[in-house]
Amino acid sequence: MPPPPPPPPPHMAPPPSPPARTRAEAAAPEPTAPAPRPAPAVIEASGLAVSYGNRTVFSGADFGVAPGEFVAVLGSNGAGKTTLFRVLLGLLKPAAGRVAVLGQTPQRGNAAIGYVPQRRPVDPELRLAGTELVKLGLAGGRWGPGLPGRRRTAELERRVDDAVAAVGAERYAEDPIGNLSGGELQRLALAQAIVSEPAILLLDEPLASLDVRNQVSVAHLVAVLAQARDMAVMLIAHDVNPLLPVVDRVIYLARGRLTIGRPEQVITSETLSNLYDANVEVLRDSRGRRFVVGLDDEAAHPHGLDARARTPSVLDVR
Amino acid sequence: MVRLLATTAPHPSWNLLDDVGQLLHYPFMRHAFAAGTIVAVLAGVVGYFVVLRQSSFAAHALSEIGFAGASGGVAFGFSAVYGLLGMSLIGAVLIGALGKRLRGRDAVIGSVLAMCLGLGSYFLTRYQGNASGAFSLLFGQILGISVHDVWIIAICGALTVGLIAALYRPLLFASLDEDVAEARGIPVRALSIGFLVIVAVAVTAAVQVVGVLLIFSLLVIPGAIAERLCRTPGRAIALCVATSLLFVWSGLVITYYTNFPVGFLITSFAFVAYLLARLVPSSSSGPVERARLSPDVSTKT
Numbered sequence: 001m002p003p004p005p006p007p008p009p010p011h012m013a014p015p016p017s018p019p020a021r022t023r024a025e026a027a028a029p030e031p032t033a034p035a036p037r038p039a040p041a042v043i044e045a046s047g048l049a050v051s052y053g054n055r056t057v058f059s060g061a062d063f064g065v066a067p068g069e070f071v072a073v074l075g076s077n078g079a080g081k082t083t084l085f086r087v088l089l090g091l092l093k094p095a096a097g098r099v100a101v102l103g104q105t106p107q108r109g110n111a112a113i114g115y116v117p118q119r120r121p122v123d124p125e126l127r128l129a130g131t132e133l134v135k136l137g138l139a140g141g142r143w144g145p146g147l148p149g150r151r152r153t154a155e156l157e158r159r160v161d162d163a164v165a166a167v168g169a170e171r172y173a174e175d176p177i178g179n180l181s182g183g184e185l186q187r188l189a190l191a192q193a194i195v196s197e198p199a200i201l202l203l204d205e206p207l208a209s210l211d212v213r214n215q216v217s218v219a220h221l222v223a224v225l226a227q228a229r230d231m232a233v234m235l236i237a238h239d240v241n242p243l244l245p246v247v248d249r250v251i252y253l254a255r256g257r258l259t260i261g262r263p264e265q266v267i268t269s270e271t272l273s274n275l276y277d278a279n280v281e282v283l284r285d286s287r288g289r290r291f292v293v294g295l296d297d298e299a300a301h302p303h304g305l306d307a308r309a310r311t312p313s314v315l316d317v318r
Numbered sequence: 319m320v321r322l323l324a325t326t327a328p329h330p331s332w333n334l335l336d337d338v339g340q341l342l343h344y345p346f347m348r349h350a351f352a353a354g355t356i357v358a359v360l361a362g363v364v365g366y367f368v369v370l371r372q373s374s375f376a377a378h379a380l381s382e383i384g385f386a387g388a389s390g391g392v393a394f395g396f397s398a399v400y401g402l403l404g405m406s407l408i409g410a411v412l413i414g415a416l417g418k419r420l421r422g423r424d425a426v427i428g429s430v431l432a433m434c435l436g437l438g439s440y441f442l443t444r445y446q447g448n449a450s451g452a453f454s455l456l457f458g459q460i461l462g463i464s465v466h467d468v469w470i471i472a473i474c475g476a477l478t479v480g481l482i483a484a485l486y487r488p489l490l491f492a493s494l495d496e497d498v499a500e501a502r503g504i505p506v507r508a509l510s511i512g513f514l515v516i517v518a519v520a521v522t523a524a525v526q527v528v529g530v531l532l533i534f535s536l537l538v539i540p541g542a543i544a545e546r547l548c549r550t551p552g553r554a555i556a557l558c559v560a561t562s563l564l565f566v567w568s569g570l571v572i573t574y575y576t577n578f579p580v581g582f583l584i585t586s587f588a589f590v591a592y593l594l595a596r597l598v599p600s601s602s603s604g605p606v607e608r609a610r611l612s613p614d615v616s617t618k619t
Contacts, residue, residue, distance in 0.1 A: 091500070115502075126545065136499075137498075192498070
């Protein structure tokens with residue numbers, strides 16, 4: 001690995017910079033650690049602690065996410081990334097601290113949150129059209145058979161078409177679900193999550209099991225959607241590199257603690273060594289991609305940022 | 319019944335009106351058509367969800383649990399139908415309470431249903447001289463259905479179809495995308511138990527027509543066919559109902575003119591239809607072919 005070049009490459013700065021973020025930065029240049037955000041945050045947590053049974057997953061978490069902001073959530077397996085989402089979705093009560101979603105205590109069934117869980121394999125025999133999945137995102141929660149009133153059906157179709165177009169899935173949206181590839185399913189799942197026009201989008205590992213090209217294009221798509229719809233997006237990922245050009249900030253969960261900040265502030269040797277309490281090194285290649293090394297012991301696995309594991313595939317990007 | 323008919327030697331003619339008149343001449347055939355039609359409709363509606371939720375094993379288990387109830391009902395001198403309904407309802411709540419997802423619970427369900435089948439056979443030996451009762455429970459008794467049974471089946475049908483209509487969208491959501499449905503506030507656990515209760519009621523009705531052992535022919539095969547062929551849930555349910563009606567009606571007509579048992583005919587038609595459905599190729603190209611057709615699949619943002 002060559003040493004990092006002194007000036008960071010130009011594309012390190014995230015291209016889509018939503019106004020909310022810019023305002024926040026102008027008001028207070030963020031330190032690495034928890035930052036008080038003057039912008040009206042849609043998600044706010046202070047002193048948040050979460051536990052499963054007796055085990056504390058993380059504690060003392062302070063962060064806020066502004067409208068239109070794109071935040072990547074990183075961390076080892078079991079560090080509590082999905083758990084954090086479950087708290088925001090109101091499926092899990094915090095053990096301590098305060099958390100607010102749109103100014104309110106998280107509640108199950110919050111229509112303001114679009115959610116894409118980790119994908120399970122789909123039955124390849126399922127012939128239902130992809131648009132049926134998207135429709136559920138709009139009307140799936142209502143009771144009754146939803147019999148066709150003509151105007152309502154037209155309205156439903158229009159909104160479904162809009163969401164499908166927004167994720168660029170028009171060509172295969174009517175195809176049987178069982179025929180779709182991972183990337184295509186992921187886009188339809190995104191369409192399902194945004195069809196109800198939520199203020200917040202929570203994506204759990206949407207890039208997992210996609211090839212590198214699709215990872216980059218889905219990451220771009222999410223950034224475009226976040227900006228165009230002024231949605232706050234939190235996205236759980238294993239590998240930060242496809243996200244580096246597009247995210248505003250990253251949340252890093254490790255050893256029961258949470259750190260939030262800009263990628264170039266958080267993914268540094270100093271911050272990560274501090275967080276993991278171990279000698280961690282972040283290397284950068286000539287294109288600004290970051291590789292975390294020194295986490296190869298069992299206790300703190302490098303979650304795919306490991307240079308040796310990633311280098312061959314990352315070399316193919318762009 | 320069929321043997322008795324053989325002396326009158328009915329033959330189909332080319333006059334369809336005559337044939338229908340002949341088919342519906344006897345009350346037992348009218349009852350059979352009424353019961354068969356209702357059961358075909360309710361099994362079609364419920365069966366699509368059974369397949370979609372991959373709970374065909376649970377449906378089978380419920381029918382065998384119900385068998386223990388029915389034979390217990392006969393042995394202890396109250397109605398077989400109420401025993402069937404009672405036990406399968408209890409079974410539905412227990413299986414539903416076992417867990418959010420039925421997958422991976424096969425061993426538990428399997429052990430319980432084996433026990434129930436054994437219990438049923440014990441009850442039947444306690445009640446001397448009822449081999450025909452056992453036979454009709456296991457393989458159906460559609461030609462021996464009374465007006466009372468038709469009413470029970472009609473109530474079961476109205477109940478199941480009504481409940482499915484009321485739960486339709488959340489049930490579809492929870493069946494296709496459980497995690498998202500849960501996050502959206504849909505009570506997936508309660509729905510899962512509720513759906514099995516609906517299946518229990520459907521089983522109670524269907525057992526009268528096809529019996530405990532042949533329940534798959536109406537509760538699973540039409541759903542499996544529809545799942546393979548239809549792009550929208552509405553069309554799938556319509557196809558489910560249409561195919562099960564076809565199986566039941568043609569089974570009844572042929573059994574009237576021949577000596578073949580109804581259960582055998584219905585299962586044969588269902589199985590042949592399923593094989594044919596498997597032969598239908600998927601009409602659109604898969605991702606691989608699409609990628610070949612247009613190289614810019616993933617670059618669109």
